[in-house]
Amino acid sequence: MTSRNDIERLFKAHYAKMHRLAVALLHDEDLACDIVHDVFAALLSGDMRVAALADADITLAGGYLLKAVRNRCLNHIRDCEIHQRIANRYFLDNEEYDTEDWxxxxxxxxxxxxxxxxxxxxxxxxxxxxxxxxxxxxxxxxxxxxxxxxxxxxxxxxxxxxxxxxxxxxx
Structure with a gap:
């Protein structure tokens, strides 16, 4: 199991790169911070199986963490696109739709x-x-x-x- 100290070491070594990647994909500073923090929270809670990260080369661990951030960003973009398509198709595109006229x-x-x-x-x-x-x-x-x-x-x-x-x- 990866210890808290190992995760802290990974955080200090890779946070800036992970954050830059998330900002580049999402174009939103706050959301980028949230996603990077979610990756580290998953590490801390044990949701991500990363026992090998404690013993791994710090560069290999960085690649793993960057992929985790990229995947979470892409999932977020996909989810937003699905919801936006539904909203556009059924409500926002419809000029006759009136939120007051329930x-x-x-x-x-x-x-x-x-x-x-x-x-x-x-x-x-x-x-x-x-x-x-x-x-x-x-x-x-x-x-x-x-x-x-x-x-x-x-x-x-x-x-x-x-x-x-x-x-x-x-x-």
């Missing part, structure tokens, strides 16, 4: 009826996990044994169908 009980009942009748069972399950359970895309994908892209597509299709059916009823 659906009434009748509209909500029609939405639930549409979900039961016009949405596939798999898309219905994705919607339930996302909107009722509040699960992120990655956990939905893992729970259902599908990719995150498939989760996005199911949500996209379901919301498109619901939006079309509601617009048909309004006209």
């Amino acid at each position: 659906p009434d009980d009748e509209t909500i009942a029609r939405i639930y009826a549409l979900i039961k009748s016009d949405i596939s069972s798999q898309a219905r399950k994705v919607m339930e996990l996302r909107f009722s359970e509040g699960m992120p895309f990655a956990r939905i994908a893992a729970a259902m044994g599908i990719s995150e892209t498939a989760v996005y597509r199911h949500l996209s299709h379901a919301l498109t169908v619901i939006r079309q059916k509601l617009n048909e009823n309004e006209q």
Whole structure:
């Protein structure tokens, strides 16, 4: 097990490089600090299996830590892109969408009826996990044994169908 002193030594030797890499990838100083600190917190808590780092050459350990930071930054970017695509597609792109104009009980009942009748069972399950359970895309994908892209597509299709059916009823 890597000791606290070993981790402190790694921190002093590699923090600046790790932080520069995170800033270069994220373009956000505070978020970069958070990600680098998360890597070291994972080392301290034992979440990262790094027993070899204590005995390893400090340069090899630095490469490992830089990869850990890079991977966490890329995961963060991916997660933000997924959420941003959903927000853009369903809310921000829609000029008719008004945050003050929330659906009434009748509209909500029609939405639930549409979900039961016009949405596939798999898309219905994705919607339930996302909107009722509040699960992120990655956990939905893992729970259902599908990719995150498939989760996005199911949500996209379901919301498109619901939006079309509601617009048909309004006209």
